[in-house]
Amino acid sequence: MSQTRDVTADQGTPPFLRLFARYLRDQGLPVTQQREAVAEVLFASDEHLSVDDIERALRGRGERIGKATIYRTLDLLVRSRLVAEHDFGEGFKRYEHRLSARPVHEHMICVECGTVTEFESNELYRIENRVKNEHGFLPVRRNLEIYGLCKACQEAGVELTTEGLICPIETVR
Amino acid sequence: MSQTRDVTADQGTPPFLRLFARYLRDQGLPVTQQREAVAEVLFASDEHLSVDDIERALRGRGERIGKATIYRTLDLLVRSRLVAEHDFGEGFKRYEHRLSARPVHEHMICVECGTVTEFESNELYRIENRVKNEHGFLPVRRNLEIYGLCKACQEAGVELTTEGLICPIETVR
DNA sequence: GTCCATGCAAACCTTTTGCACTATA
DNA sequence: TATAGTGCAAAAGGTTTGCATGGAC
Numbered sequence: 001m002s003q004t005r006d007v008t009a010d011q012g013t014p015p016f017l018r019l020f021a022r023y024l025r026d027q028g029l030p031v032t033q034q035r036e037a038v039a040e041v042l043f044a045s046d047e048h049l050s051v052d053d054i055e056r057a058l059r060g061r062g063e064r065i066g067k068a069t070i071y072r073t074l075d076l077l078v079r080s081r082l083v084a085e086h087d088f089g090e091g092f093k094r095y096e097h098r099l100s101a102r103p104v105h106e107h108m109i110c111v112e113c114g115t116v117t118e119f120e121s122n123e124l125y126r127i128e129n130r131v132k133n134e135h136g137f138l139p140v141r142r143n144l145e146i147y148g149l150c151k152a153c154q155e156a157g158v159e160l161t162t163e164g165l166i167c168p169i170e171t172v173r
Numbered sequence: 174m175s176q177t178r179d180v181t182a183d184q185g186t187p188p189f190l191r192l193f194a195r196y197l198r199d200q201g202l203p204v205t206q207q208r209e210a211v212a213e214v215l216f217a218s219d220e221h222l223s224v225d226d227i228e229r230a231l232r233g234r235g236e237r238i239g240k241a242t243i244y245r246t247l248d249l250l251v252r253s254r255l256v257a258e259h260d261f262g263e264g265f266k267r268y269e270h271r272l273s274a275r276p277v278h279e280h281m282i283c284v285e286c287g288t289v290t291e292f293e294s295n296e297l298y299r300i301e302n303r304v305k306n307e308h309g310f311l312p313v314r315r316n317l318e319i320y321g322l323c324k325a326c327q328e329a330g331v332e333l334t335t336e337g338l339i340c341p342i343e344t345v346r
Numbered sequence: 347g348t349c350c351a352t353g354c355a356a357a358c359c360t361t362t363t364g365c366a367c368t369a370t371a
Numbered sequence: 372t373a374t375a376g377t378g379c380a381a382a383a384g385g386t387t388t389g390c391a392t393g394g395a396c
Binding site: 019022023110111126134137142143146147 | 199260313322
């Protein structure tokens, strides 16, 4: 069949699996079915997946892998830098592979519908440089989330209610 | 004694307590001893306090307030916008009052010693404007943390080991 | 054959909740 | 006095760990 994947040599193994296997070998760790399966689920999706999402996707593929193994594999994927871990304040973490056209990006999260959109920001490099020069701080990893109302929710007429004090931020004490 | 606080009229009540009390009254909620005590601890400190920190500080003042009450009061303080909630990835939240000379600021966190330093960034406003114009997203709240090595740790000779893949970020799939 | 991974269940930790009792307004 | 808060302990929910078994190399 013309749609059959070419399995000659390494060609049948997708790049992300080769990279993950390389990482595991470098660390002297075995490449297991479960580890490959978790990686496959992550790299097959462009969403920000929770552990439950991953477990569900695995089950949908007929694989029954324990949560503990998923957590342990995610730890390896994050260490390998093939996967990024995020916390959008939902009480649990989400995971996203980093082999996209936009390996470095930030997130805006709609506080109404929860939709996560990615965007790039070179202003961040400027901020990091300033931090380096002005404070002698050596940046390694950053984390920028912007919470607000997405276009769709605004157009649907959603408005945000502010119940906080209107102007408590006077610089007094 | 000349150092004794002036207790005439409202003058003895510090501004933050007046603001918190105003918020509570606005919401039709009672002003209780416990709520005032939690607020006092937060406003007396310029650190980023965990719930345990707060409980300990209260105990040090001879007040024994249940964790549940602390959590419930923190919720009110955050809603009132007098206090900001942070998650530095430690597995628990930290809280910081917002009546400082720098009510809006970001954080850099040293991955070695855990020290948190604050800095301001007007580049962030530029980012938010871009997000608004380019994506129609209405920003409400932002969250920027920069993780890295603080000056002191660098000077102490600390180096960070990278165990991840050196260059996995090729834009291939 | 050795070493490590897996799976299950129990443990862990922070945060939330239910309920009898107490304090605020 | 009505209404809401407090404190305790239990529950909840995500994540980690111990241990016996099974798989990778």
